[in-house]
Amino acid sequence: MVKKYSGVAIALHWIIAVGVFTNLVLPNIWEAMGDENVRPLINTHKSIGVTVLGLAVMRLLWRLTHTPPALPASYKPWEVKTSHAAHWALYAFMFAMPLTGWIMDSAWKDAATHPMSWFGLFEWPRIGMVMTLDPVTKEAWHGAFGAAHEILGYALWALWALHVGAAFKHQFMDGEKEIQRMMP
Template identity: 85%
Template sequence: MDLQRAGIGMVKKYSGVAIALHWIVAVGIMVNLILPYIWEAAGDENVRPLINTHKSIGITVLGLALMRLLWRLTHTPPALPASYKAWEVKASHAAHWALYALIIALPLTGWIMDSAWKDAAANPMQWFGLFQWPRIGPVMGLDEVTKKSVHDSFGEVHEILGYAMWALWALHVGAALKHQFMDGEKELQRMMP
């Protein structure tokens, strides 16, 4: 009997759509997590273009993350390897759902913060300079004092969520590398094209 046709020894992979969405979203998140550190040192004339790029990537990540979540809810992922301990399975599921929550919450808090920016009306948000992306109307319509409070509060939450994303990213990558290199599982191959 052909072992490959029987599925023995084969890596149970995610679908091509899930893999593509995973890596595009992952790259977008990494770029957006790094950009704030760059604009702090970029000089005043470069800050606004970097912030605008950050916003465009954030909105793109939000859309792709929602697509990925819908895909995940309608397509069963491959089973985790049988060698995983029960606590590892639970931790893996919890970490993945926490990642989904952060991937959606980060751009939403940024969008709300940007919509409450005092100069939002005078500086339309552009999606990679191609077209105007709408801000959240009810937030823009708030009185100036409330708007400043919303801007500052959501800005703080956005920053805290960014640190939480760094921590969860480190946990996610660390766990994948542990399973790959310490446990001998073909973990990375499950999410490679």
């Protein structure tokens, strides 16, 4: 019998996974989509980012209050430790990516004249403390948090590859029902 995650954990996993993957892809395609599409794609990227942040809060609270199923006994001790470290790193990225993006966006020189909206439905607030910084400091923050956001994105691609690769290794090479643990 496969020890599965709870329905809530599974739903949050896949919704966040789709959001994160989409947001990792969008910056790589928006310039190729034509000038008229860049701003709408950036706005979609921002909306997905703040959605992932909210869902990450819910997911972390769920994880802290619900014990996940134990890993299969066949896992080597280093695999168990690596799995736990990778999962906690993924949680860190689920917070760091949207927060660095939100800070960068709040420090954008045109933020005050270009409101941010959540999927066009309502205005999403920028971080007031950042918006009130002097222009030189704001520009520095915009650059620094933008660089951090980009570097974190590349690191997240690597962590995503490790996570998916490990799941496939356990599923197809070790014969464990790893993928079924996280399937509805």
